[in-house]
Amino acid sequence: xxxxxxxxxxxxxxxxxxxxxxxxxxxxxxxxxxxxxxxxxxxxxxxxxxxxxxxxxxxxxxxxxxxxxxxxxxxxxxxxxxxxxxxxxxxxxxxxxxxxxxxxxxxxxxxxxxxxxxxxxxxxxxxxxxxxxxxxxxxxxxxxxxxxxxxxxxxxxxxxxxxxxxxxxxxxxxxxxxxxxxxxxxxxxxxxxxxxxxxxxxxxxxxxxxxxxxxxxxxxxxxxxxxxxxxxxxxxxxxxxxxxxxxxxxxxxxxxxxxxxxxxxxxxxxxxxxxxxxxxxxxxxxxxxxxxxxxxxxxxxxx
Amino acid sequence: xxxxxxxxxxxxxxxxxxxxxxxxxxxxxxxxxxxxxxxxxxxxxxxxxxxxxxxxxxxxxxxxxxxxxxxxxxxxxxxxxxxxxxxxxxxxxxxxxxxxxxxxxxxxxxxxxxxxxxxxxxxxxxxxxxxxxxxxxxxxxxxxxxxxxxxxxxxxxxxxxxxxxxxxxxxxxxxxxxxxxxxxxxxxxxxxxxxxxxxxxxxxxxxxxxxxxxxxxxxxxxxxxxxxxxxxxxxxxxxxxxxxxxxxxxxxxxxxxxxxxxxx
Numbered sequence: 088x089x090x091x092x093x094x095x096x097x098x099x100x101x102x103x104x105x106x107x108x109x110x111x112x113x114x115x116x117x118x119x120x121x122x123x124x125x126x127x128x129x130x131x132x133x134x135x136x137x138x139x140x141x142x143x144x145x146x147x148x149x150x151x152x153x154x155x156x157x158x159x160x161x162x163x164x165x166x167x168x169x170x171x172x173x174x175x176x177x178x179x180x181x182x183x184x185x186x187x188x189x190x191x192x193x194x195x196x197x198x199x200x201x202x203x204x205x206x207x208x209x210x211x212x213x214x215x216x217x218x219x220x221x222x223x224x225x226x227x228x229x230x231x232x233x234x235x236x237x238x239x240x241x242x243x244x245x246x247x248x249x250x251x252x253x254x255x256x257x258x259x260x261x262x263x264x265x266x267x268x269x270x271x272x273x274x275x276x277x278x279x280x281x282x283x284x285x286x287x288x289x290x291x292x293x294x295x296x297x298x299x300x301x302x303x304x305x306x307x308x309x310x311x312x313x314x315x316x317x318x319x320x321x322x323x324x325x326x327x328x329x330x331x332x333x334x335x336x337x338x339x340x341x342x343x344x345x346x347x348x349x350x351x352x353x354x355x356x357x358x359x360x361x362x363x364x365x366x367x368x369x370x371x372x373x374x375x376x377x378x379x380x381x382x383x384x385x386x387x388x389x390x
Numbered sequence: 391x392x393x394x395x396x397x398x399x400x401x402x403x404x405x406x407x408x409x410x411x412x413x414x415x416x417x418x419x420x421x422x423x424x425x426x427x428x429x430x431x432x433x434x435x436x437x438x439x440x441x442x443x444x445x446x447x448x449x450x451x452x453x454x455x456x457x458x459x460x461x462x463x464x465x466x467x468x469x470x471x472x473x474x475x476x477x478x479x480x481x482x483x484x485x486x487x488x489x490x491x492x493x494x495x496x497x498x499x500x501x502x503x504x505x506x507x508x509x510x511x512x513x514x515x516x517x518x519x520x521x522x523x524x525x526x527x528x529x530x531x532x533x534x535x536x537x538x539x540x541x542x543x544x545x546x547x548x549x550x551x552x553x554x555x556x557x558x559x560x561x562x563x564x565x566x567x568x569x570x571x572x573x574x575x576x577x578x579x580x581x582x583x584x585x586x587x588x589x590x591x592x593x594x595x596x597x598x599x600x601x602x603x604x605x606x607x608x609x610x611x612x613x614x615x616x617x618x619x620x621x622x623x624x625x626x627x628x629x630x631x632x633x634x635x636x637x638x639x640x641x642x643x644x645x646x647x648x649x650x651x652x653x654x
Contacts (some may be wrong), residue, residue: 109454143638169637171593271594275634282531283632284441285495318638321631323495325446356445360455360491365498 092129099125099362106361110354114342119383124342126385127374128362134373135366138316141165153202153209160197161317168319176319177270178212181260184310185253185302187240190389195237196248204232216268219261223254242305252301259300274320286325289315293328304331312369324368327355338375341382405468407546411539413526416450416461417443418480419550420527423497424511424519425485426554431509431517431562431652433500434570436532437524437543441493457491458483488512499630502641504564506649521554523547523573532569548577552615562622562652563609567629571605579611580623589643590628592635602640603627604647624651 103121106112115121142165149155150162160183168176179201186196201210203225208214215222226233227250234248246252264273281291289311296307308328315322329336330348339351359367377388408415420438442457444450451457461467464476483490488497488511497520501511509518524547528535535543555563565571574580582605590602605625610617626644628636 143642145639168635169639170595171599171635172595173635174595271634278632278634279533282439283629284439285631286441287446290446320634321495321499357454363494365494 095129095132096125099128102362106358109361110343110357112342113344114382117383123381123383123385124374124378127378127388128364128370130377130387131370131373132364135316135370138313139318139365142316142318145169153198154205158194158198158201160194160201161313164319165317168317173271173319174212174216174269176317177314178215180313180317180319181310184306184313185243185246185256186237187243189238189240192237196233196239199233199236204229204236212268215257216261216264219258222257223250226250226254242309246301255300256302259298260302263296263298283321285315285321285323288320289322290325292322293324304328308369308372312366316366323366324372326352327368327372329355329372332372332376334376334379335372338377338379341379342375407542408526411526411543412528412530412535413543414440414443414529417527418459418464419525420458420484420522421525421550421554422484422519422521423487423492425516426519426521426558426560427485428516429519429558429560431504431507431519431564432555432558432560433504433518433520433564433566434574435520435522435566436570436573437522438527439493439496440527440529443527455491456483457487457493488516496631499641500564500566503630503645503648504652506645507562507652509652521551523551523570523577525550544573544577548613549615550613551577552612552617555612555621556615556617560621562624564648565605565623565625566631567625567633568627569629571625571627574623574625577613578609580607580609582607582623582625587626587643587647590626590640592628592633592637592640594635600633600635601627606651622651624648 100121103112103115103125115124138161141161144165146162146166148166149157150159151166152158160179164176164179164183167179182197182201183194186194186200188194189196199205203210208225210222230249239246239248261268264270267273277288277291281287292311293307296302296311299307302310308324311322312324314320327335329339329352336348336351339355340346343351343354345351345354355371359371364370377386380386405415420442426432443460445455450460450462456463459480461469464479466472466476492511497511500520501518504510504518509515511518511520524543526543526547532540565574571582575582585604585606587602587604590604592600592602594600603626605623605627607623608620609623610620628640628644630636630641
């Protein structure tokens with residue numbers, strides 16, 4: 088374990104011991120279970136920090152070029168955001184989350200969608216938002232070719248690459264942003280309505296994003312947290328959104344030996360406040376989901 | 391200081407005033423986030439967020455989540471029941487704000503901006519605090535209050551801010567965003583030097599770039615209260631939490647500008 092991780096390990100160990108005095112956590116009464124959970128929290132925290140490092144770096148335009156293997160949608164989003172193309176930044180994050188990064192095929196599905204399978208079409212925000220039905224026609228003709236280029240990530244493994252899945256998702260995303268087609272206006276209007284509190288904004292965006300088809304709890308949660316982590320909008324999850332989850336709910340049940348979602352939400356909120364980690368809700372959501380898969384033997388998951 | 395808090399609670403707002411101005415009736419005034427007595431620098435905002443008192447569902451924060459006292463936590467029914475002991479409780483939570491359950495999503499960004507000066511809200515420095523022009527949390531956002539409500543609250547609050555700063559060791563005030571800057575100008579004798587900062591421009595693809603401006607001045611009088619010595623005031627037009635598209639590069643540039651201005 089790295090020295091930095093060792094310090095975090097000790098801090099989490101101490102805080103969990105304190106927290107157990109307030110809310111019993113039978114799931115980690117055994118020291119090996121507790122140790123395993125702490126390792127999962129450290130892994131989740133590291134994943135958050137990696138995304139946050141992206142936003143502080145300056146990238147060259149090479150990361151934005153989908154014809155190159157150096158293309159990276161998240162770095163490209165940072166590049167566009169820093170250069171004032173707000174719409175493209177949002178859109179690239181959306182593409183990155185929709186397909187995810189596959190362990191073997193990396194960002195290939197994002198890359199080959201974005202560059203129209205290497206044709207002259209680039210499905211950037213301006214092109215797709217002008218007429219999403221054109222993209223859907225293109226996808227109907229090309230989804231088989233696209234399928235050969237890569238695979239959805241684990242978080243998105245049940246999503247269909249066909250028009251009725253991905254095509255419908257993209258068109259409804261464009262409609263979610265609205266007739267102005269401007270993310271900046273969309274977010275600013277929301278800030279003007281509900282204020283700029285990061286957690287309230289997250290909550291409002293999460294709820295309104297339900298109009299994006301086949302983009303469920305995990306999609307919305309991952310997309311909005313990534314927007315926050317990259318500093319595109321100052322938002323942070325206000326909850327683990329446990330009610331609609333499977334893995335995190337199983338993890339919370341196991342941890343607290345409790346099945347009531349209301350009660351578990353309350354305890355997880357208290358745990359987040361107690362641990363005091365940046366993007367704490369995502370760390371908890373991610374770590375307990377991974378922990379419950381193997382509570383006593385630590386397995387390193389890659390997100 | 392304690393006497394001043396007692397005065398403000400007892401004399402500033404009546405129940406009718408609270409109702410008129412949409413102040414959260416069961417919330418205490420927050421005279422300072424962090425210990426003003428230790429502080430050499432203070433950031434300045436408009437007024438406290440309702441999230442200092444309640445969660446997203448409007449339920450009062452309790453237990454470990456509590457940030458400030460309320461009528462309920464002080465076990466009283468009205469502010470007229472405040473006594474010296476209860477004032478101490480209020481003061482303790484204000485002083486210890488950053489070591490308990492601070493609203494980090496809001497304050498970490500400001501802390502980063504002043505961090506180049508080596509001052510911080512957080513341990514081990516704790517030589518920075520946050521003040522608001524209005525110490526009262528309102529049930530509506532500041533921008534949604536009527537002009538007469540804003541004027542009323544400002545009129546009632548500027549005296550307290552003047553007294554607080556007069557009796558403190560604060561040398562620097564940092565104003566976060568153009569609304570704070572404009573409002574501060576209304577209640578003080580400051581005259582700002584406004585300067586375009588090319589590094590702070592928020593670029594837009596459509597060419598409608600948002601310019602970034604720095605503000606610099608000295609203040610000797612706030613709310614009619616003459617300070618013991620002039621306080622240096624620095625500000626920036628981008629509200630660091632709610633201006634859209636303030637990149638980390640712009641934030642870093644503001645941080646560098648402040649660290650060059652502030653002499654520790």
